[in-house]
Amino acid sequence: xxxxxxxxxxxxxxxxxxxxxxxxxxxxxxxxxxxxxxxxxxxxxxxxxxxxxxxxxxxxxxxxxxxxxxxxxxxxxxxxxxxxxxxxxxxxxxxxxxxxxxxxxxxxxxx
Numbered sequence: 001x002x003x004x005x006x007x008x009x010x011x012x013x014x015x016x017x018x019x020x021x022x023x024x025x026x027x028x029x030x031x032x033x034x035x036x037x038x039x040x041x042x043x044x045x046x047x048x049x050x051x052x053x054x055x056x057x058x059x060x061x062x063x064x065x066x067x068x069x070x071x072x073x074x075x076x077x078x079x080x081x082x083x084x085x086x087x088x089x090x091x092x093x094x095x096x097x098x099x100x101x102x103x104x105x106x107x108x109x110x111x
Contacts, residue, residue, distance in 0.1 A: 003081075007070055010077035014047060014055035017102070023061055024103040032062035032104035034096055046072065060092070060099060062106055067092045 011019075023033045036058035038046065046057050057072040069080035083089050085107075093108045 004071070004073075004078040007077035007079040010070070012076060014051050014057050014072050015059070016052065017054050017056060020056040020059055021103040023059065027061050027063065027068075029063040029065065030061050030104065031064055032106045033102045034060040034062065034099040034106075035102045036099045048075075056102075058099070059102075060096060062092075062104070062108075 020033055020035055024030050035056050038057065043055075043057070047055055059070050061068040061070075065086070066082045066084045068082050071078050071080060083092060091108070096106075096108060
């Protein structure tokens, strides 16, 4: 993955669950949307005080050809880059074990 850069065209707040689900239809070639359910310690330092309890702060968009990683950090969304499925990088299955599939389907063999 690349060094993170500020994500363009993302809101300046965490996503709602509905907004995260909509990434499935709003992203070309998206097949699945993954989210991480952080514990309360992480959420307490990552979320603004007025954020809903189910606000999304980490997401991976699975496309037919790649994975795109985003994280809400320091009051803005960061783009961690794209890992193409045909690259020599380790499988995303290990990373996504700590995420859950929120919307769509996956080509990975994860539980």
